[in-house]
Amino acid sequence: MQPEIKIASRDEIANLDALFQSMGLDTEGYAISKFVKATEGEKLIGAARAKVFPNCIEICSVGVLEPYRGKGIGKKMMEKLVSMFSVKPIFLVTDIPFYFHKVGFKKANHFPLELETKRNRCLQELECELAEVMLYERREKTE
Numbered sequence: 001m002q003p004e005i006k007i008a009s010r011d012e013i014a015n016l017d018a019l020f021q022s023m024g025l026d027t028e029g030y031a032i033s034k035f036v037k038a039t040e041g042e043k044l045i046g047a048a049r050a051k052v053f054p055n056c057i058e059i060c061s062v063g064v065l066e067p068y069r070g071k072g073i074g075k076k077m078m079e080k081l082v083s084m085f086s087v088k089p090i091f092l093v094t095d096i097p098f099y100f101h102k103v104g105f106k107k108a109n110h111f112p113l114e115l116e117t118k119r120n121r122c123l124q125e126l127e128c129e130l131a132e133v134m135l136y137e138r139r140e141k142t143e
């Protein structure tokens with residue numbers, strides 16, 4: 001069965017939250033978030049979200065259940081999420097920059113306060129060893 005990637009509605013938040021929590025991902029700011037999900041049949045196998053701030057977007061909580069990793073599902077969820085925003089710059093903070101580089105993000109040298117706050121939370125509260133801020137480089141639709 002082929003996994004499906006779709007926009008998730010707000011009444012699915014409880015299921016999405018359970019998935020994010022099971023992977024230790026960020027669970028703050030659902031009220032300002034837009035969600036995508038990956039399903040196989042009825043089963044939720046992955047999810048990701050974007051917090052919508054006044055001047056920027058922050059992608060966070062990108063997760064695919066372990067047995068389903070390495071099959072392009074994370075990449076498809078990222079493509080769906082970034083396609084939902086065409087104007088505001090799209091950032092994220094991560095400890096696996098090499099992964100997000102593959103899906104179109106570059107290290108950001110300048111970023112809004114929201115990302116500085118998230119980066120500090122990752123380093124101080126969550127004790128991440130690495131918290132790199134990255135910016136999505138929009139691709140021209142030539143291919």
Ligand SMILES: CC(C)(COP(=O)(O)OP(=O)(O)OC[C@H]1O[C@@H](n2cnc3c(N)ncnc32)[C@H](O)[C@@H]1OP(=O)(O)O)[C@@H](O)C(=O)NCCC(=O)NCCS
Pocket residue numbers: 023025060061062063064065068069070071072073074075076094095096098099102
């Ligand atoms: C990170 C994660 C979402 C990737 O999802 P996935 O569906 O396995 O990724 P994909 O199959 O779409 O991988 C796309 C590419 O990235 C590579 N890749 C996958 N996971 C990677 C990782 N952890 N580090 C580096 N590269 C990775 C794949 O090999 C693939 O490369 P290719 O296009 O050259 O073949 C998944 O591993 C996960 O849920 N991890 C736990 C939660 C997490 O750390 N989330 C990110 C922090 S917010």
